[in-house]
Amino acid sequence: MPELPEVETVVRSLQSLTGRRIQNIEIRQQRVIRNELDPARGRRIQSVKRRGKFIVFHLDKGHLLVHLGMTGKLLLDGEITKHTHAIFALDRGVLLYTDSRQFGRIEYADQLPARVESLGPEPLLVTFDEFYEALHARKTQMKALLLNQRFLAGIGNIYADEALFRAGIHPRANSALLSKPRSRKLYAAIQQVLAEAIAAKGSSISDYVDSEGRKGSFQHQHLVYQRTGHPCSQCGTPIKRTLVTQRGTHYCSKCQKK
DNA sequence: GACGATGTTGGCAC
DNA sequence: GGTGCCAACATCGT
Numbered sequence: 001m002p003e004l005p006e007v008e009t010v011v012r013s014l015q016s017l018t019g020r021r022i023q024n025i026e027i028r029q030q031r032v033i034r035n036e037l038d039p040a041r042g043r044r045i046q047s048v049k050r051r052g053k054f055i056v057f058h059l060d061k062g063h064l065l066v067h068l069g070m071t072g073k074l075l076l077d078g079e080i081t082k083h084t085h086a087i088f089a090l091d092r093g094v095l096l097y098t099d100s101r102q103f104g105r106i107e108y109a110d111q112l113p114a115r116v117e118s119l120g121p122e123p124l125l126v127t128f129d130e131f132y133e134a135l136h137a138r139k140t141q142m143k144a145l146l147l148n149q150r151f152l153a154g155i156g157n158i159y160a161d162e163a164l165f166r167a168g169i170h171p172r173a174n175s176a177l178l179s180k181p182r183s184r185k186l187y188a189a190i191q192q193v194l195a196e197a198i199a200a201k202g203s204s205i206s207d208y209v210d211s212e213g214r215k216g217s218f219q220h221q222h223l224v225y226q227r228t229g230h231p232c233s234q235c236g237t238p239i240k241r242t243l244v245t246q247r248g249t250h251y252c253s254k255c256q257k258k
Numbered sequence: 259g260a261c262g263a264t265g266t267t268g269g270c271a272c
Numbered sequence: 273g274g275t276g277c278c279a280a281c282a283t284c285g286t
Contacts, residue, residue, distance in 0.1 A: 260286105261286085262284105262285090262286090263283105263285085264282100264284085266280100267279100268278105268279085268280095269278090270279100271275100271276090272274100
């Protein structure tokens with residue numbers, strides 16, 4: 001489910017929680033809890049923000065971090081199901097953590113942990129010069145680099161494929177060899193596809209919804225992701241699917257060059 | 259029913 | 273710091 005645009009959409013749908021107090025936390029599945037959440041009990045939520053794919057609740061003391069993994073959801077006043085693993089009772093309303101595959105994680109931290117501090121820059125905030133320098137500091141396949149959260153924070157499989165297609169860059173292109181004009185094109189494509197996806201409230205591929213249960217619509221604007229065999233929107237060549245570092249990768253063999 | 263694929267990260271070996 | 277491979281888990285399509 002959740003890459004940068006989806007997590008951003010969830011965070012925006014949680015803004016009403018600002019000022020709420022966490023009165024009680026019921027944990028039904030320990031697997032999704034990274035550490036002891038007791039310190040968050042009784043704390044007031046000062047703000048809800050996104051960093052990469054993490055949702056960060058800044059509390060009046062410490063932080064509550066939520067990573068949605070592949071199928072995690074935060075639902076306001078939603079229905080409790082067999083996949084509801086944590087229940088946050090607030091002074092007004094209830095926040096549920098639901099996650100069928102249980103790849104997501106919740107944790108409390110006094111200080112932001114290294115896994116958040118060591119994330120790469122936000123793709124929508126990084127400057128071109130920073131981006132270009134980081135690109136050339138590595139010698140790896142472009143698709144792998146875009147998925148590396150220490151390079152840029154928040155891009156996942158969908159938006160990596162979509163950005164590379166929009167920039168005309170092959171997923172196996174070597175990052176260190178990407179020319180400045182092509183790097184500029186990729187930088188722009190990443191920002192454009194993420195901004196458009198946020199505007200569409202994310203991609204609902206299987207069951208992604210925001211905290212109010214609303215789906216996104218960007219899946220209708222995907223040009224390559226899960227479009228294997230469909231004609232390329234630019235040249236008509238059937239879209240190909242291959243594996244790059246074990247991730248399904250969709251691209252046009254004619255439009256995307258190494 | 260079996261099999262393979264699915265948006266995530268993390269740990270291992272090399 | 274790279275890559276490849278596997279792991280966690282449930283659901284869905286063939």
